[in-house]
Amino acid sequence: MSTIALAAPAAMPGAPARTSGYLVLAPSCLVLTIFFALPMGTMIGMSFMDAQTLSPTLFNYQRFFSDGLSLAGLYRTAVMSILVAVCVTVLGYPVAYYLARSRSRWRALVFALALAPELAGVVLRTYGWLIILEDRGFINDMLTHLGVIASPLPLSKNLFAVVVGLTHVVLPFGILSLTTSIQGIDPNLERAAQMLGASRLAVVRHIILPLSVPGIVSSLLIAFTMAASAYATPALLGGARFKVLATMIYEQVLFYIDWGFAAVMAIALLIMMLMISFLGIRYEARRSSRRSNREGGAS
Amino acid sequence: MNRVLTCAFWLAIALVLTFITLPLAVVVAASLSPSSAVTFLPWEWTFDWYGDLLADRWLQPFLLSVKIATVVAGISGVLGVLAAYAVVYERIPGSTAIMAGLLSPLSVPQIVKGVAIVLFLSIIGLQGVLGTPALIAAHVVLALPFVTRMAATSLANFDGNLDRAAQSLGATKRQRLQHIVLPMIKPGVLSGVTFAFIISFNNIPLSVFLVRPGDTTLPIAVINYLEYSLDPVMAAVNVASMIFILAVIFLFEKIGGFSAQLHGGSK
Amino acid sequence: MNSFDIELVSVSKSFAGIPVVQDLNLQIPRGEFVSILGPSGCGKTTTLNMIAGFNTPSAGDVRVRGKSQNRIPPERRNLGLVFQNYALFPHMTVIENVGFGLRMRGTPKAEIGQAVDAALRSVRLDGFGSRYPKALSGGQQQRVALARAIAPRPSVLLLDEPLSNLDLKLREAMRIELKEIQEQLDMTFVYVTHDQEEAMAMSDRIVVMWQGAIAQQGEPASIYRNPATRFVADFVGRSNILSVRRSIPGPTVLELCIDGTQIVLRSDCAGNSAVQSCCIRPESIALLNGSDAGAGGQNRLDGVVRRIVNLGAHVELLVEVANGLSLTVLVPSSRSSLVPELASTVTLGIDPQDVQVLSD
Incomplete structure (x- = not known):
């Protein structure tokens, strides 16, 4: 999670300010305690209880590790999330590089195209993919018409569909984090490498990629966490045939x-x-x- | 060599942008399709499906979503600004720990928060509040950390010298908050509030546990319907709700309009 | 009623146990332009912040017009402050910025309008009132900041390196303008800077600070001519600072034996045998012709020119007068016939009254 620098304007410190400071904090704390902390505690407590008799038991945990279905769901969630993380980062990288470096007037358009879908909400986008990937959807329909295939390809209600849908959902966030990271790389480093005889490819391999590793890592992490906790997209595109933890919890x-x-x-x-x-x-x-070690060594 | 690379680069960008826009374009196209099967690009188009949106089936969930999102945006806006003020501006002792606590819901997946809240309400025998009150509470828990963080960031980026300048000109604390601090953090807070409205309006993972049957929010109504049918009315609903969201963003941008003066050197 | 606008009485300030200002005593008379001059980290900004009220002294008393200010918050001290980065309110027009102080005091609208007009006129910015700060150049923003600070007619104006963000030409023009504005308003200015030229150009009085204490204070000319310590001599202006090994007090002059060789310099300064170093300004060293005997009692040193640096108006020579001892000499370019060639031998003349002894 990002931290916020607490560099703040210097108010004259004094007792009344302190008291009012805690006072204005109270509503937030109250809401988060009642509707977040207590429910989380209750949920953890419930996991150690029998749902009917409310007596303490470890049965729920035993069941999770022994019934096979749950661990399979966990495995599917992990595989799906890793695939989404990789797809988002690989697809997002060229766009992020363009957004970080370009000064053309098309930049604003690319930026809008890359990020605007985020406003559309998950349902609209998932619905779009449903129309495209369904057995009688856009792609299968077209391929059948063209006579390429006789029976529809299995494009929906599986891992493929969910990964496509989630990649689409998460991509803007990956692009944002990669763009920020690439923007932080001094463009003169690229010019310097070129002046030293490096080809475009060599510049990418030896300068940009190594220096943007932090951005790549954060893009992978953001994409993974968003994918693993997504509910609507796996529910609609995976259906009953491809269940992940989120949809299993709902059931x-x-x-x-x-x-x-x-x-x-x-x-x-x-x-x-x-x-x-x-x-x-x-x-x-x-x-x-x-x-900081490096800087310490230099001084 | 460099030429091939450049071509590959542009091709990659074009493909990714196509990937991003394709489903949106398909939905818009489908919403205008005259036939009830949305399998192909329409060669003729109609607005008929949008007429169906005024039926209670879609209008009621839409109004409920708007109501909840408005209340959620208002509550999280006020609470978030107050919390950020206490932590960043007043720098009350323990502020780092308090901030971590205020932002902690961010690291819990929505579906987990949803389960926790529905279990909690059931255990303490408050199933009765499922529906609007529970939805509002849950959405506030979701939105509040975002608003708090944006307000706190605005406050932390706020140039303390402006506050001191106002103070040296004789402005009391109340006057400084009113004339300097609030106007300066307004853009950050407004984008936080806009964001709160949108995540509440579009929310599924929390709402799915907390809606009362027959009285659902728009996204839940949509996914319930999608289980049975993909017909073009869905496309129309989705397009209309996206247009609504864009209008909301535009509206908030207008309210925070002075940011234009901050960034473009107006005469 | 005394005539000091600001008095600091044994003021100390430490942050987290580290002393930043130590036992500072300072009196600033009404209507003076006083510069607090020192390198970064010397405590000058902390001192200014204590006067303004943003820092509370750890010990001692800050007084404005005789009244202790320790319990008075900044907004009730009626002091003006100009910031280094101007701190203009970006969401307000120039007029709103300049009128802000009066508005906070609840001054009637008409009066605010007049005061704003007057303030803008005095910084020559009339006609820019409806613009936003972002639409102004750096120099104009600087003037708005000044107008905003003087509009409520504070008793004292504090300025925290206000010119350091401007480019050289503008900075030099603003020096003169600031001084004129100060005289016109007849207001006390306390000006914090690390730029000794700036301080020289504007101030009635300069307070040189070092390591949290006052190193020397006085009129600009006297500080330049008679630096009291090695630090002041080095920080204010350019100088040759020579370590003294032994000094022999005489009836009218002091004889100084300079480190490294047996050079003896005579100085007019009264002094004692404990003198550690002395200072000679480069421009006070004369190049003597071989035939020129020089005035009686003048120090004469022979040396070889080792380096010539053209500075435009002046030529700077580095002359090695003895093994390991070199003096910097400044010669006006206009007398180019006097400029010797590299590696040539020259004779330097130094008037005893230009040899300033320093305490460390």
């Missing part, structure tokens, strides 16, 4: 009404996300400590 709550087990699944998803965030934080910390 447990609303169809099977097994709260304890739903809680365990939610906790599994949460832990996976926290582990990924932790990796990101560790990477960031290592990088900044390396940087």
Whole structure:
């Protein structure tokens, strides 16, 4: 998570300001306690309880690790998220490079095209992919008309469809984080490399790619976490044939009404996300400590 | 060699932009399609499907979504600004930890927050508040950290010298907040509030647990319908709601209109 | 009622236990243009902030017109402040910016209008009132900042390196203008800067600060001519600073033995045998012709020209007068016939009254 520098205007510090400071903070704390902290606590508590009798048990966890379906769901979630992360970063990189470096008047258009879909909401975009990928959808229809295929290709209700849909959902965020990172690279470094005889390809390989690794890492992490926690896209494009943790949690709550087990699944998803965030934080910390070492050595 | 690379680069960008815009274009095309099957690009077009949107089936969820999103944007706007003010401007002790606490919901997936809230309400016997009150509370939990973060960033980027300049000119704290601090952070806060409105309006993962049958928000109504049919009325609903979102953004941009003076050197 | 606008009485300030200003005593008379001059980190900005009220002294008392200010917040001190980055309110027009101080005091609209007009006229910015700061050049923004600070007629105007963001030509023009505005308004100006030329050009009095304390204060000319310490001599103007190994006090002159060789310099300054170093301004060293005997009692040194640097109006020579001891000499370019060639031998004449002894 990003941190905010607390460099602030110097108000005259004094006791009344302090009190009013805590006072204005109270509503936020209250809302987050009642509707976030307490529910999270309740959910963790529920995971250790039998849904009917409310007596303490580890059964829900045993079931998660032994019924096969749950671990398979976890595995599918991870594979899907990794694929989305890679697709987003690979597809986003050229666009991000263009956005970071171009000064042409087309830049604004590309920027708008790349980011505007984010405003459209997940449903619209997923619906668009449904129309395109369905058995009787755009692509299959066209290929059948052209006589390329006899029976429709299996393009929807599977891993492929979900990865396509989620890549589309997450791509703008990947592009943004990559653009920021590439913008931070001094363009003179590229010019310097060119003056030293490096070809475009060599400049990309030896200068831009290594220096944008932080952006690539953050794009991968953002894409992974967004994909792993997505609900609507896997629900609509994966359907009953391709279930991930998010859709399985929904089923447990609303169809099977097994709260304890739903809680365990939610906790599994949460832990996976926290582990990924932790990796990101560790990477960031290592990088900044390396940087400060380097600066310390130079002085 | 360089030429091939340049061509490949432009081709890649063109392909990615096509990938991004294709589903949107398809939905817009489908919404104008005269036949009920949305399988091909329409060669003739009609606005008939948009007429269906005024039926209660779509109008009621739309109005509910607007109502919830408006309340959520208002509440998170006020609470977020207050919290950011306390933490960043007043620099109350423990502000770093408090900020981390205020932003902690961001690291929990929405679906997990949704489960937690629905379990909590059921356990304490408040199933009755499912529907609008629960939706508002849950969406505030979702939106508040974003607004708080944007307001805090605006406050942290705010040049403290402006505050001191006003102080040296005799402005009291109240006057400084009113004339300097609030106007300066207004763009950041407004974009936070706009964002809150949009994520509430488009929300699915939380709402899916908390809506009452027969009284759903627009996105939930849409995905429920999508389970049965892909017909062009869906496309029309989606296009109309996107246009609505764009209008909201435009409106907020107008309200925060002074940013134009900040960035373009007007005469 | 005394005539000091600002008094600092044994003021100290430390941040997190690190002293930044130590036991500072300073009196600023009404109507003077006083510069606080020093390198970055010397405590000058902290001192200004204590006067303005943004920093509270750890010890001591800040007084404005005889009244202790320690418990008074900045907004009630009635002081003006001009910031280095101007700190103009970007969401207000020039008129709104300049009128802000009066508006906060609840002054009637008509009166604000007049005061704003007057302030803008005094900085020669009439006609720019409806613009936003972003639409002004750096120099114009600087003037708006000045007009905004003087519009409420503060008792004292504090200026924190206000010219350092301007380019050289504009900076030099603004020096003169600032001084004129100050005289016109008859207002006390406290001007913080690290630029000694700037301080020289404008000030009635210069306070040189170093390491949180006042190194020397006085009129610009006297500080330049008679620097009290090695630091002042080095920081204000260019100088040859020579380490003194031994000094022999005489009845009218002091004989100084300079390190490295047995050079003896005579100085008019009263002094004692504990003198550690002395300073000679490069422009006070004369190049003597071989035949020129020089005035009686003048120091004479022979040396070889090792480097010639053309500075435009002046030529700077580096003359090695003895093994390891070199003096910088400044010769006006207009007398180009006097400029010797590289590696030629020259005779330098130094008047004893130009040899200034320094305490460390």
